[in-house]
């Protein structure tokens with residue numbers, strides 16, 4: 536089966552690359568690009584993934600896997616991302632915080648002018664974040680970068696770091712490891728089961744935690760069928776439509792799914808759209824032991840104080 540067909544059979548709507556024939560058409564003396572269902576991305580997630588495909592193949596030519604492996608042999612060990620979340624939860628009785636260093640988003644535009652990633656990371660650490668998330672996609676309106684990840688790691692920040700990337704190829708996991716990541720995001724709306732299985736093995740080999748992100752029941756059920764998963768993120772934002780609804784976290788943790796997660800001792804991370812202590816309490820009640828928060832804290836003049844605002848108390852002690 537073709538890659539897109541395998542994905543579609545698992546309910547994945549994101550196509551990994553334009554599936555249909557030549558996009559150029561001749562009409563008289565003119566050549567122009569005819570947009571059609573086949574060669575036009577259906578939403579921003581699909582557009583990012585198609586772009587990523589080109590980006591990764593170019594990067595791979597410049598830095599082949601073998602050269603990355605050599606660098607990794609001499610890299611310092613990774614930090615324990617899952618352990619840091621568990622410890623924070625035990626210590627505070629609140630969900631462990633993954634605080635996101637986020638400059639902009641496709642739906643909200645620029646979130647912070649004068650964006651200084653290292654300053655934000657330090658403020659988060661001081662404010663009690665257990666871990667940090669750093670967006671690394673450079674070509675979309677997310678405005679992330681691997682330089683930010685590297686700069687935060689090199690600045691002596693001790694919190695474990697999540698590389699927030701759109702992973703479509705295992706090469707990216709090696710690259711993230713070199714740039715200072717302790718964990719990486721794998722998006723179930725993009726990756727078929729076999730890719731997730733394979734990538735989780737690579738993460739284990741490299742000492743990285745994998746945060747596997749789901750958004751609906753079907754994705755959750757697929758991911759629960761995969762061995763060796765320690766961290767599942769429930770995104771309250773639909774990456775195709777950008778609709779945000781925090782009751783999504785509750786819905787996906789009800790009944791048998793919640794039971795299975797407890798039995799497997801999986802840590803669930805509530806992601807996106809969390810702004811108030813009530814929001815945090817709501818997802819904690821639903822069963823999460825960690826939260827991933829960007830907008831509400833990165834927008835504050837002191838992002839560290841933003842954390843106290845989010846939890847309704849100082850969690851830095």
Ligand SMILES: O=P(O)(O)OC[C@@H](O)[C@@H](O)c1c[nH]c2ccccc12
Pocket residue numbers: 635637699748770806807808809827828829830831
């Ligand atoms: O800024 P928010 O609403 O607090 O959301 C943070 C984080 O969950 C969000 O940035 C996110 C979750 N999954 C993603 C995947 C790609 C890009 C971004 C994301």
